[in-house]
Amino acid sequence: MALLALVASVLIPLVAAGLRSVLWVLVGIAGLALAAVGVWWTLAHTGVVRMAGVVLCVAAPVAVLALYAAFGILGPAILSMVLWILATAAARVATAPGHIPSVGEREPAEAPHHPWILMNPRSGGGKVGRFQLVDKARAAGARVVLLGAGGQGPAELARQAVAEGADLLAVAGGDGTQALVAEVAARHDLPFLVVPAGTRNHFALDLGLDRDDPAAALDALADGVELRVDLGFAADRVFVNNASFGTYAAVVGESDYRDEKVHTTLRTLPGLLTDPDAPRLRLRAGDVRAEGLQALLVSNNPYLRAVDSTRPGRRERLDSGLLGVLCVRVDNTAQAAGMLRGTRSASLLRLTTREAVVEADTDTVPAGIDGEHVLLPAPVVCRIAPGALRIRVPRDRPGTPLRSSGADWRRVTRLALGPPDAGRRRSRPTA
Numbered sequence: 001m002a003l004l005a006l007v008a009s010v011l012i013p014l015v016a017a018g019l020r021s022v023l024w025v026l027v028g029i030a031g032l033a034l035a036a037v038g039v040w041w042t043l044a045h046t047g048v049v050r051m052a053g054v055v056l057c058v059a060a061p062v063a064v065l066a067l068y069a070a071f072g073i074l075g076p077a078i079l080s081m082v083l084w085i086l087a088t089a090a091a092r093v094a095t096a097p098g099h100i101p102s103v104g105e106r107e108p109a110e111a112p113h114h115p116w117i118l119m120n121p122r123s124g125g126g127k128v129g130r131f132q133l134v135d136k137a138r139a140a141g142a143r144v145v146l147l148g149a150g151g152q153g154p155a156e157l158a159r160q161a162v163a164e165g166a167d168l169l170a171v172a173g174g175d176g177t178q179a180l181v182a183e184v185a186a187r188h189d190l191p192f193l194v195v196p197a198g199t200r201n202h203f204a205l206d207l208g209l210d211r212d213d214p215a216a217a218l219d220a221l222a223d224g225v226e227l228r229v230d231l232g233f234a235a236d237r238v239f240v241n242n243a244s245f246g247t248y249a250a251v252v253g254e255s256d257y258r259d260e261k262v263h264t265t266l267r268t269l270p271g272l273l274t275d276p277d278a279p280r281l282r283l284r285a286g287d288v289r290a291e292g293l294q295a296l297l298v299s300n301n302p303y304l305r306a307v308d309s310t311r312p313g314r315r316e317r318l319d320s321g322l323l324g325v326l327c328v329r330v331d332n333t334a335q336a337a338g339m340l341r342g343t344r345s346a347s348l349l350r351l352t353t354r355e356a357v358v359e360a361d362t363d364t365v366p367a368g369i370d371g372e373h374v375l376l377p378a379p380v381v382c383r384i385a386p387g388a389l390r391i392r393v394p395r396d397r398p399g400t401p402l403r404s405s406g407a408d409w410r411r412v413t414r415l416a417l418g419p420p421d422a423g424r425r426r427s428r429p430t431a
Contacts, residue, residue, distance in 0.1 A: 001086070001087075001090040002087050002088075002090035002091040002094055002412050002416070003087075003412065003413065003416050005083045005084070005086045005087035005090060006083075006084070006087040006091075006409075008083050009080045009081075009083035009084040009087060010080075012076050012079055012080045012083070013025070013073070013076055013077065013080050015076075016073055016076035017071075017073050017076070021073075024068065024071075024073060024077065027064060027067060028064055028077070030064075031060045031061055031063065031064035032060075032061075034056055034060035035056065035057050035060045035061055037053075037056060038052075038053045038054065038055070038056030038057035038058075038060060039053065039057055040053070040330070041053025041056065042054055042057065043266075043269045043270075043273065044269065044270055044273040045270055046270050050270075091408070091409065091412045094412055094415055094416075095408050095411050095412060095415070108223070108224070108225055108395065109191065109220075109224050109225055109226045109392060111221060111222055111224075112167045112168035112191070112221065112392075113167055114143070114165050114166050114167050114168070115140075115141065115142040115143065115166065115167070115168040115170060115193070115221055116142065116143045116145070116158075116161040116166035116168065116169055116170065117137050117142045117143070117144050117145070117170040117171070117172060117193070117195065118145050118146075118147055118154055118157055118158065118169075118170070118171050118172070118173070118177070118181060119133060119134060119137075119144055119145070119146055119147065119171075119172040119173065119195075119197070120146075120147040120148075120171075120172065120173035120174065120177055120197070120198075121146055121147070121148075122148075123172070123173040123174050123177070123197050123198045123199065124173075124174070124197050124198050124199050124201075125199070127172075127197040127198075127214055128172055128197050131197070131213075131214050131215050132215070133172050133195065133197060133214060133215060133218075134146075136215050136218055137172075137195075137218055140218050140221045140222065141221065142170070142218075142221060143161075143166070145157055145161070147173065147177065153180070154171070154177045154180040154181050155180045155181065155183065155184055158180070158181045158184035158185070159184055162184065162188050162190065166190070167190060167191075168190060168191045168192075168193060168221075168392065169181050169182075169184060169185040169190055169191075169192050169193070170192065170193035170194070170195060170392075171192075171193075171194065171195065172195035172197040172214065173195075173197055173198055174198030174199060174200070174201070174370075174371065175198060175200065175201065175202060175203050175240060175241050175370040175371060176369065176370045176371050176372040177198075178194060178198075178203060178240055178370075179237075179238050179239050179240045179241075179369065179370045179372075180238070182231065182238060182240055182389055183231070183238035185389065185390070186231055186238070186385070186388045186389045186390075189390065190390065191226060191390045191391070191392040192389055192390060192391055192392065193217065193220055193221070193224075193391075193392045193393075194207060194209060194217060194391070194393075195214050195215075195217045195218065196209050196210070196211045196214050196217060197214045202241050203240045203241055204217075205314070206314060206315045206318055207227070207229075207318070207391065207393055207397075208393070208397045208398065209393065209394075209397055209398075210397065210398050216394065216397070217393070217394060219394040219395075219396070220392045220393050220394045220395075221392075223394065223395050223396075224392045224393060224394055224395060225392075225393060225394075225395050226390055226391065226392055226393075227318075227319075227390075227391040227393060228319060228387040228389070228390060228391075229318040229319055229387070229388075229389050229391050230300055230301060230318060230319055230320070230321060230384050230385060230386050230387060230388060230389070231300065231384070231385045231388040231389050232298065232299070232300035232323060232382065232383075232384055232385075233381075233382065233383050233384070233385060234298065234367060234369060234376060234380055234381075234382050235376045235377065235380050235381060237367075237369050237374060237376070238369075239300055239369050239370050240300055240370060241299065241300060241370050242297055242298060242299040242300065242370065243297075243298045243299075243367055243368065243369050243370075243382060244295070244296070244297050244298075244367065244368040245281055245295070245296045245297075245298075245358050245365055245366070245367050245368075245380070246279075246281050246293060246294050246295040246296050246328075246366075247269070247273065247294050247295045247328075248295055248368060249365075249366040249367050249368040249373065250279075250366050251265050251269065273294060273330070278294075279360055279361065279362055280292045280293060280294065280360075280361070281293040281294070281295075281296050281358055281359065281360055281365070282358070282359040282360070283296060283325070283327055283356060283357070283358060283359070284356070284357040284359065285325060285351060285353040285355070285356040285357070286353055286355075288349075288351055288353075290327050290329075290349055292329050292331070293327050293328065293329050294328055294329055294330065295327070295328040296325070296326070296327050296328070296358060297324075297325070297326040297327075298323055298324070298325055298356055298358075298382045299315070299323065299324040299325075299326075300315075300318070300323070300384065301315045301317060301318050301319075301320050301322060301323075301324060301384075302315065302320070302322060302323075302324030302352050303315055303324050303326075304316055319386070319387060320352075321354065321384060321386035321387075322352040322353065322354060322384065323352065323353055323354065323355070323356055323382060323383070323384050324350075324352055325349075325350065325351050325352070325353060325356050326348070326349070326350055327348070327349040327350075328347060328348060329347055329349075330347045354383065354384055355381065355382065355383045355384075356381075356382045356383075357379050357380070357381050357382070358378070358379060358380040358382065359378060359379040360378045360379070362378060363377065363378060364376060364377055364378060365377075365378045365380055367380065
């Protein structure tokens with residue numbers, strides 16, 4: 001299907017417009033580039049320039065569509081685009097990785113005698129109450145503590161639980177709370193259980209847990225297996241997903257961000273992106289050096305490459321022993337337009353490493369640690385601790401299909417045109 005849709009997406013404009021279709025493709029690309037410039041003007045400037053950016057964001061694609069309609073190729077162009085999207089989607093499905101990250105499982109784990117679970121009743125819009133997690137956890141033999149009841153923080157409560165004899169620590173809440181308790185569990189070599197009761201729960205997603213049924217994670221108390229996964233560190237702070245530095249961290253650190261996200265972002269970004277005195281970051285990772293960075297993301301294991309690399313989504317594994325690093329530097333409109341090239345853009349740098357050092361010209365660096373805003377002393381050494389965390393998961397968990405990072409057309413062609421059993425041989429899971 002991927003190959004047929006790809007060929008059809010090319011043939012339709014050729015039949016409709018002949019060799020002139022190449023010109024129309026260039027017109028479409030130019031429209032996208034102008035729209036990207038408009039986005040840059042909107043985010044990085046104020047006043048008249050920002051208004052011009054908003055107009056350009058709308059006018060550029062509308063003008064391209066109007067030209068297509070005037071010359072009678074709007075229908076073929078739309079059909080070609082639909083076929084291209086279908087081809088890309090089919091190619092990604094054909095080459096998608098497995099359902100669950102390739103983290104080595106141990107033998108079935110012995111049920112804990114004194115499990116302890118910290119629950120945040122405000123996380124995920126009240127998932128703890130909606131799914132009756134407190135009653136279900138207590139019925140499974142766990143001691144439940146509600147976050148905020150006594151004014152103590154997650155790490156302090158977890159350390160107290162360990163001192164009182166807990167032999168398993170768990171969190172029903174967001175990734176930020178999970179990271180704080182996971183650090184305590186790793187330090188004492190205790191198993192850690194994730195109950196996906198937060199809003200996004202990226203860590204639970206990459207562990208193959210069912211985010212739509214948080215209570216299912218409690219099955220691991222009676223019938224679970226253990227995984228060994230890595231932990232990331234930014235200075236002395238643990239992160240299970242990522243640590244972000246620069247623009248995003250600075251915006252999130254604004255006092256009114258929680259209440260007025262859009263207004264705060266638009267008010268803050270121009271100074272961060274275009275002010276010559278705005279703070280810039282530097283990166284050292286092995287032999288790699290990068291300067292003048294506006295944003296930097298360090299992840300616990302690399303994210304899959306995606307078309308929109310500034311919005312990482314999934315990790316194929318959590319035990320590679322490597323950090324993923326994504327750096328962004330955009331200084332002008334030309335570089336903003338070049339961001340359409342994705343990872344091939346000169347404004348983006350991706351790499352993997354065991355240690356990365358984030359430097360700044362200030363004494364402290366704003367950072368977002370799994371979504372929680374903190375100030376860290378500069379320079380910030382980011383490192384990974386391979387296999388530092390024992391994760392307890394249910395024996396039967398659904399897993400979530402990973403999206404392929406892009407359309408690998410060479411592999412798609414081999415799968416489509418090779419022997420009938422070639423795809424089955426390649427996709428057979430390993431023990």
